Amino acid sequence: MLQEINDHVSKGAFKKVAESKPSASVVVRPEEQPIGLESTIEKVWSCIVDKDVGIIGLYGLGGVGKTTLLTQINNKFSTTPDNFDAVIWALVSKDYNVAKIQDKIGGNIGFWDTGSCETRDLLYYWMIYG
Numbered sequence: 001m002l003q004e005i006n007d008h009v010s011k012g013a014f015k016k017v018a019e020s021k022p023s024a025s026v027v028v029r030p031e032e033q034p035i036g037l038e039s040t041i042e043k044v045w046s047c048i049v050d051k052d053v054g055i056i057g058l059y060g061l062g063g064v065g066k067t068t069l070l071t072q073i074n075n076k077f078s079t080t081p082d083n084f085d086a087v088i089w090a091l092v093s094k095d096y097n098v099a100k101i102q103d104k105i106g107g108n109i110g111f112w113d114t115g116s117c118e119t120r121d122l123l124y125y126w127m128i129y130g
Contacts, residue, residue, distance in 0.1 A: 026074065026075070026077045026078040026086075026087045027074075027087075027089065028074075028075050028078050029071050029074055029075060029089065030071075031068070031071045031072060031075055032068055032071075034065065034068050034069070034072055037065055037068065037069055037072065040065075040069060041069060041072050041073065041076075044056060044058070044069065044073055045073060045076060048073070058070065070089075074087055074089060085109075086108060086109055088104070088105055088108045088109070090104045090105055
């Protein structure tokens with residue numbers, strides 16, 4: 001499958017790669033005032049702007065403030081100049097569905113209309129291997 005994707009990439013055989021940029025690069029979410037998360041917010045933000053950091057993982061028991069932290073980070077993108085074209089909020093629950101997550105991301109970046117398996121595989125390859 002990777003060889004087939006590389007063949008498509010080298011030939012430029014794409015019907016539709018992208019559409020126009022989404023209207024809003026950041027959707028500001030309603031937020032609660034964090035209590036005691038200021039240092040964690042700054043630590044996560046410094047990882048986001050560090051070009052050497054590729055993936056940031058946040059974990060913890062329910063109720064410790066993961067969603068509050070991510071809401072603060074999400075909204076910070078709307079007021080801070082950065083080099084990101086879009087910020088996408090994709091909910092991933094315990095019983096996640098990869099296709100739905102890919103549809104959410106692909107739709108937000110204008111990658112496809114229908115989310116066919118072929119374009120999903122290409123998006124997955126792009127997300128993993130850049």
